[in-house]
Amino acid sequence: MKLSFTTLGCPDWELDRIIRSAAEYGFDAVDFRGLAGEMNLYKLPAFSGGVTRTREQIRGAGLAVSCFSSSVHIVSKDNFERNLAEIREYAKLCSFFDTRYIRVFGGSIGDLSRDEAVRTAVRHLEEMGAVAKEYGVKLLLETHDDWTACADVLAVMKQVDPEAAGVLWDLHHPYRMLGERPEETWAALGPWIHYTHVKDSYKKPEGGFQYCLPGEGDVPLKSMHTLLQERGYDGYYTLEWEKKWHPELAEPDIAFPQYVQFMRSLS
Numbered sequence: 364m365k366l367s368f369t370t371l372g373c374p375d376w377e378l379d380r381i382i383r384s385a386a387e388y389g390f391d392a393v394d395f396r397g398l399a400g401e402m403n404l405y406k407l408p409a410f411s412g413g414v415t416r417t418r419e420q421i422r423g424a425g426l427a428v429s430c431f432s433s434s435v436h437i438v439s440k441d442n443f444e445r446n447l448a449e450i451r452e453y454a455k456l457c458s459f460f461d462t463r464y465i466r467v468f469g470g471s472i473g474d475l476s477r478d479e480a481v482r483t484a485v486r487h488l489e490e491m492g493a494v495a496k497e498y499g500v501k502l503l504l505e506t507h508d509d510w511t512a513c514a515d516v517l518a519v520m521k522q523v524d525p526e527a528a529g530v531l532w533d534l535h536h537p538y539r540m541l542g543e544r545p546e547e548t549w550a551a552l553g554p555w556i557h558y559t560h561v562k563d564s565y566k567k568p569e570g571g572f573q574y575c576l577p578g579e580g581d582v583p584l585k586s587m588h589t590l591l592q593e594r595g596y597d598g599y600y601t602l603e604w605e606k607k608w609h610p611e612l613a614e615p616d617i618a619f620p621q622y623v624q625f626m627r628s629l630s
């Protein structure tokens with residue numbers, strides 16, 4: 364089982380600390396979602412002028428970069444050109460780091476009908492995916508925001524080049540937000556799922572939910588892992604510890620090693 368974490372979980376860590384801790388805790392890879400307060404990673408010296416040294420550091424620690432997590436929302440019409448430029452930057456980084464995936468969001472559909480939103484998502488994903496494909500990279504649409512339901516993601520996937528786009532199954536969102544059974548998600552999206560985000564939560568009595576350490580909530584992570592293994596999934600299990608957006612969550616030096624221990628105990 365290949366383990367990774369997104370840097371959303373350690374918003375205050377410098378690159379050296381991220382690499383050192385990832386190796387020390389027994390991770391296989393890091394998924395970059397921002398660093399040192401900058402969400403557009405390619406703007407940082409460590410991922411532009413100094414990128415060769417960064418690659419040496421990461422490889423030297425025995426790690427890979429499992430994914431570059433972009434901020435791109437594919438449905439957005441206003442930001443299409445900026446999003447396309449962002450994809451190109453991440454695609455270049457992917458080919459430099461030998462990373463196969465760029466995460467994208469579907470985003471809010473606003474006042475579009477679902478059919479219009481699907482058509483827009485398909486068109487934009489095709490255009491952005493073509494850029495990614497030039498670099499041998501695939502865009503992964505995350506089961507998130509207005510694209511959490513497997514039926515909505517499937518409607519898009521059926522119409523795009525499978526070499527240019529696939530699915531990132533956030534194990535939490537379809538289950539927690541919609542009560543989607545994991546078997547249902549897999550039955551719809553299995554052929555497109557290349558990557559997973561792992562997180563846990565429990566429902567609060569007053570409504571809503573609370574994120575918690577994996578294994579301490581009621582997301583059926585154990586049976587999800589069994590399902591994925593039985594179906595032949597061999598991609599990463601990436602902890603998405605949303606410390607950046609929820610500062611009250613436990614520090615990464617608690618959550619990250621706990622995650623490795625929890626995941627290793629599943630198999």
Ligand SMILES: O=C(O)c1ccc(O)c(O)c1
Nearest residue numbers: 371396432507533603605
């Ligand atoms: O990358 C992000 O910003 C992000 C935020 C919240 C989520 O639930 C998520 O899956 C990703």
